[in-house]
Amino acid sequence: MKRIAVLTSGGDAPGMNAAARAVVRKGIYEGLEVYGIDYGFLGLVNGDIHKLDLGSVGDLLHRGGTFLYSARYPEFATEEGQLKGIEQLKKFGIEGLVVIGGDGSYHGAEALTKRGFPTVGIPGTIDNDISGTDFTIGFDTALNTVLDALDKIRDTATSHERTFIIEVMGRDAGDIALWSGLAGGAEAIIVPEHNFKMEDVVDRLNKGLARGKKHSIIVVAEGVISGNEFATQLAEFGDYHARVTVLGHVQRGGSPTAFDRVLASRLGARAVDLLIENRGGLAVGIKNNKIVENDITEVLKEKHVIDKEMFDLATILSI
C-alpha cells in the first residue's frame, strides 16, 4: 500500500485531531502518502480530498474539533453513495482508508471493506458507546468538562439549598452520566441501561435532606429523559427547589485531555500498521491498556454496556 486517506465523521470529539495527526505522521514515517478527506463521507462522495504533509497536522494536538471537519451523512448507507466514494478514492490512487468516528461512521467503514476497499475504524465519540474498546477518543475530555460544570453547580446549589438536575449527552449510552455522577458525588444517576423509579430518587433526596444535606445533584443521561421533563415529574412529589442545567454541546468542545491525546496517538498509529498489512474491516481499540483490533462487524453487533459494579458503587457512596 502506497497511499492512504483519513476522514472524521459524525459528531466531533476532542482528540480527533490528535488521531488524524498520528495517522498522517505515522503514515509518512512508514513511507506512505497520506490524504485528508474533508466533511467525512459527504466529502468522500464529493471528492473533497487533498494531500497532507507533516506540517498539515502541526499545532493541532491540543485543539478540540476536527481540522478535517465532520458531517452526518446518512446517504452513505446507499449502494450509490458507497460506489461513488470508492470511485473517488481510486481516482486519487488511494488504497486504504482510516475512519475516525462513532457507530454510524463504523457502518460506513464496514460497507467500504465489504465492497473490497480496506478500511479501519478508530473510535472517536464522546459517548464511549463502542464495544471492543474500554474507551473512545473524546470521552475523557467530555467527562472532565461535565465534572467541571458539576463542581461549579454544586457551589451554587449549596448556597441556595437546591436540587440540580444536570442533563448530559451520551445518546443511548449512560457512560458520561455514570462516570461524571460517580466522580461528582451525584445523589442519583439516571442512565438508559438501568430503569429508574422516581419514588426511589425522592426517597434518596428525602434521606439526604433529613441528615442535613444542603444540596442534591441528579445527573440525567439524555437517552432516558430530558432534564426538564425529569424536573416536572419530580415536582409531583414535592418542592425540591429544583433547577435544570442542560450541558449540551459544550461537552463536545475543548482541548483534549492528556489521556485522550495519548489514546488517539496510539490508535492512529495502529490503524496505519493494519493498513500497511492490508488488513481492513477492523476497528482499533484499547483493552486493559493494550491497543487491540477487532472485526468491525463484530464490534457493530455487540452492544456496549455500562459497568454495573460502578453503577452500584455510585449508589452506595451517595447515600
Ligand code: F6P
Ligand atoms: O454522538 C455524540 C453526540 O454528542 C451525542 O451525545 C448527542 O446525542 C449527539 O451527538 C448530538 O448530535 P448533534 O451534534 O448532531 O446534535
